[in-house]
Amino acid sequence: MATTTTKIKYSVNYIQKALAQAYQSENLHVENVETATRKQNGENFCSDIYRLTVKYRKTPESPIEVGKYVIKNLYPDVAVMGTCEKLLLLQILPAMDEILGKASPSTEHKLNANCLYCDPTPGTEDYLLEDLNALDYTSMDRQKGLDLYEAKICLQKLGQFHAASMVLIQEQPELVGKLPPSQYSKGLEFDLGRVIILNGTDYAAKAFAKEMPEIAAKMKAHLRDTYAKRMRSVVDPKNSAFNVITHGDLWVNNILIHKAAEKAVFVDFQSSFVGSPAIDLHFLFYTSLELDVLLHSQTELLQHYHESLTNTLKACHYTGSIPTFQQVTDEIQRCLLYGYYAAVCELPICCATREASEDFGLHTFEDDEVMRKKRGQLFTNPRFLKTVRSTLPIFHEKGVLETP
Template sequence: MCSVTFDADVVAPPKHLDAPFFEEVLETALRTARVKLLSIHIRIGSSTGENYCSQIYRAKVSFKRPDHPEQDIVFIVKSIPHLDSVEFINDLQVYLKEKMTYYEILPRLELMMQCKRRFGPKLYQCIKQPENTLVFEDLGQLDFVMASREEGLNEDHCQLVMERLAEFHATSMALAVLDPHIFDTYTDGMLSPRGLEKDSFLMQFFAGNGKELHRLVSSWPGFERIAGKIGKYMENHRSNLVRSQAPLEKEIKVLNHGDLWVNNMLFKYDAAKRPQDLILIDFQLSVWGSPGIDLNYFFYTSLSLDVLRHRRPHLLRCYHDRLAKTLLDLDLGVPVPSYDQILEEVHRREAYGFFASYGIFPTISQDKTQTADNNLESFKDADFAKQKFRQMFESRRLAETLRYSLPHFERAGVLD
């Protein structure tokens, strides 16, 4: 009889993560039904406060195959409970999109790259009931790890992200030529009108951050004009957010990851601790639209301030060079955008970067000691939310970055 045990820190063990569930996962992963489960041990798979909408588990499965010694395999389990606070997830079809991305999109993109690239982990199982659950390979077993979200990425990391992102975007452009309707489901991203209804969690969260941004900047000498513009921007907050992602005529379109920040990237390093490879995770907010969406979001959530201040043009050049090379190598007749066209896409989506700088980055720049109680259910409490919004905007890294980025956004016309 196979035993299933949970670590003590798994407060409410999901009942559906049982032996029959993992038996099916194991058969898919090993591509054989000739396997006997011996034991399953499940523990929390991420730091508390690092995942707002889902719970991550790491499941170690011991098993035996005929004529083989006893073996272990580790799976990553992503479970999204059915809670009122995450109803917007259903509105944005995140479970369907993530399932489609892992089962259909990524394998086709990797084939187009002649399997020289892996864009994401393997998905072994997904179920919708009793709660949305996806089971992935554990990329940690292949020596992929997360970088530090608190410090920001250095230039070596950022250049690798630009190269891999360009390949991901380019292959999606080519796949859209081969299969014109394949991305029809990918119309709702993070700033979709459906997700930003007046009383939705996302709208309340971003509004709370916007209010704190205005309060913080209003206290800075020399920023009076910018603070006034931010105040006016927040008077039409929802419409400004929706417009920053809304499709535009004649724009370049790619499959955006949609949530491209440090914790959704896994790096592999050489002996000298230099990043050599990169795999993306969490495609639940992917959206078909301008590459300026991913590029601006990444720039204003994940770069160290020194890289953002001095190396942004270089990174965009790296992105364009790899995008052009990949499209030419694929040889499917997709028009290759010029560097100036990419710059224009980024410029037109500067408002998305502004959103990322106050809607997302404050959470990312928090010290880990302050994020342990971050979850959607906690933010439903008004007093907790008010205290947490204030705490997020006390980060020194956030203040230093905003002092640089806000004048940039003003020059770009975002605040007008």
């Protein structure tokens, strides 16, 4: 029996136990494990990812099978704080998959990487997942962003995802009720809110002060109280025309696409909550689209999303009111602050260059001075600069930066 080729805490016995449970075979025996670490700084802030190739027999007499898997290990500090990923992977996503499967068994409806095993040890979040790369799903280029073709594939899947969640909200409200609210529901005065939004916006306002003095002044005036109050309003589900289970962190690194089959899946469900669909739409648009697509194809993409949402709800025999396209666009307008937040605060992190990502990790957010220096690198990124220079005047024109 071979040991893993990368030094990690996951022994062959651990993997054997996980697969035995996943395949419901007490006599499953692992013959060999090959492991590689998939760790790119600036991309996985909260976890380590290991890719496994495992040779195993389900019984002593069975032929050797080869499986490809991913182990996702959340950092202890993150796991102790708690995320909603375990709830999503073990209960909510399987329920949504069942809803879609019953509605249209022949229609492609895969939402995520199947979770085969979750370590039950208290205070840990370790998952054994199917390897999506082995199923021909690939990651997109975060430096380039999604083109119109790729974006439509993602919006098709997002429509399915949101529709299935609406059915689940209706059919199993107790289950959905276990989801915590948005981290921004109580304001921005917590560590990540302060570092990412308050400090990030302040830095951006100073960076663009000479170039856009009126806008920069309003960005500064918007901090802190007005921004926090309006963000709470945006993420409050009581203010939405209709609600879905949001992904909560939908950007290019958390989406894999199978181009030949024109389908996509989502990963990393640590930040999901019930709220407006515009939360996911704005975050995706302002962190992950090519600038030309962002500026000129939003209506086309929203129509594509709405068609997928509507068709899926009808296929699922949803008994509630099916949202109109006008309701979708109204939510986009109501939640435009979230697009502003995504463009100014999240985009520089999401499109960080390889050089800027070299020493970028969770520790960076924990030290204000280190983060300030890091922003000096992030704010030189050509994609970020072009996007923000193009979108800040739009946010300004549409009143996002106004204060009482």
